[in-house]
Amino acid sequence: MDLQNKIAVVTGGGVRVGRALVLALARAGCDVLIHYGRSDEGAKRTMEDVVKVYGRQGEIFSADLATPTAPQAIIDRAIKTFGKVDILINSAAVFPNEDTFENTDAAAFDTLMHINLRAPYLLSRAFATAVDDGTGKIVNITDARIFDVATDHFIYRLTKLSLNTMTQMMALELAPNITVNAVALGAILPPPNKDRSYLDELAQEKVPLKRAGSAEIVAENVLHLLQQDFLTGVTIPLDGGQFL
Ligand SMILES: NC(=O)c1ccc[n+]([C@@H]2O[C@H](COP(=O)([O-])OP(=O)(O)OC[C@H]3O[C@@H](n4cnc5c(N)ncnc54)[C@H](OP(=O)(O)O)[C@@H]3O)[C@@H](O)[C@H]2O)c1
Numbered sequence: 001m002d003l004q005n006k007i008a009v010v011t012g013g014g015v016r017v018g019r020a021l022v023l024a025l026a027r028a029g030c031d032v033l034i035h036y037g038r039s040d041e042g043a044k045r046t047m048e049d050v051v052k053v054y055g056r057q058g059e060i061f062s063a064d065l066a067t068p069t070a071p072q073a074i075i076d077r078a079i080k081t082f083g084k085v086d087i088l089i090n091s092a093a094v095f096p097n098e099d100t101f102e103n104t105d106a107a108a109f110d111t112l113m114h115i116n117l118r119a120p121y122l123l124s125r126a127f128a129t130a131v132d133d134g135t136g137k138i139v140n141i142t143d144a145r146i147f148d149v150a151t152d153h154f155i156y157r158l159t160k161l162s163l164n165t166m167t168q169m170m171a172l173e174l175a176p177n178i179t180v181n182a183v184a185l186g187a188i189l190p191p192p193n194k195d196r197s198y199l200d201e202l203a204q205e206k207v208p209l210k211r212a213g214s215a216e217i218v219a220e221n222v223l224h225l226l227q228q229d230f231l232t233g234v235t236i237p238l239d240g241g242q243f244l
Contacts, residue, residue: 001135001226004029007082009074011035011065011123012092014043016189017141020215021089022046024223026054030087033078034060037092057082065092065115071122075130087226088127090120091141093159095191101154109155116159121166128174136178137226140167141218144186144239160184164235171233179232181225186239187212208241 008025012018014036022032023046032050036043043060050058059081063070078085093116096108104112124138143160145153164182171180187207190199196212203212221236237243 001086001137001229003087003223003226006030006086007033007078007084008087008089009033009035009078009085009123009127010089010091011074011119012037013089014039014041014046014060016192017185017215017218018089018091019046020219021091021222022058023049023054024216024219025087025089026050026056026058028223029056031057031082032059033074033081033085034058035074035092036060036062037064038062065119066111068114068118068122071119072126074123075126079130084133085127085130086136088123088136088138089141089222090123090138090163092119093141095153095156097191099153099156101151104155112155112159116156117162117166120163124170124174124180128178131178134177136174138170138174138178138180139222139225140164140180140182141222142167142182142184142235144184144237144243146184146235147237147239147243167235168233175232179225179229181231181233182235183218183221183225184235184237184239185213185218186237186242188218188238189215203240206242207239208244211240213238213240 008030013022013034047058061077142163146161167182199212
């Protein structure tokens with residue numbers, strides 16, 4: 001796909017990895033619907049950069065992905081603003097600190113599943129219905145922990161494992177009109193409450209390449225997936241070899 005003048009929807013596009021994805025898409029020539037939850041300032045700043053730095057159109061739209069109506073509303077807003085959609089990036093997710101086998105109650109389980117799995121499913125369905133010219137692309141942002149079996153971040157892991165399997169299932173379901181791929185992130189950005197040195201230490205200890213990644217590396221690989229027309233159902237691990 002030639003990304004020039006394409007319309008992209010990025011969930012969680014106001015901050016961190018999502019913001020880097022929005023800016024990379026704008027740099028590549030896309031107009032972008034920047035979905036966000038609470039990061040009002042981040043979303044506005046990202047939109048300003050889309051317009052002022054890259055000369056593309058941006059629109060911001062807040063919706064809580066825990067609610068079942070949000071996904072359709074996001075796609076509807078993109079169509080209303082830009083007249084069509086070509087690209088969907090499912091990046092928004094929650095990563096709770098306390099998420100163990102013992103301490104996750106039914107409400108917390110449901111919320112994680114709704115935001116990390118149901119929302120990408122409903123967004124992808126709404127997107128697939130809206131795409132009508134045969135060239136749609138979906139990229140899901142998942143986690144390299146899916147390549148390992150462990151029990152920390154218990155329900156989060158389940159959501160990302162399911163998102164990865166859903167990537168393959170949707171690749172079959174939506175072929176030949178829409179490709180569906182994923183990137184699985186390892187040590188990319190420190191958690192919001194930690195600084196870069198935390199991530200660098202972790203990378204020294206656990207990552208064979210002895211360095212952490214960056215949001216820009218994620219964006220480069222997502223752009224690569226979007227530009228390929230013979231790739232579908234693929235997950236690129238972006239983990240420096242951590243889960244080999
Ligand atoms: N950072 C890493 O190293 C890393 C590693 C592995 C996987 N990942 C994956 O990469 C993606 C981006 O990671 P990140 O670190 O940039 O994420 P992050 O800093 O935790 O930000 C989460 C994003 O999701 C949005 N979000 C969360 N709950 C929402 C809700 N209920 N409704 C609407 N939006 C909601 C947030 O929007 P607002 O801030 O606007 O509320 C924010 O943009 C995620 O899928 C994550 O699982 C990241």
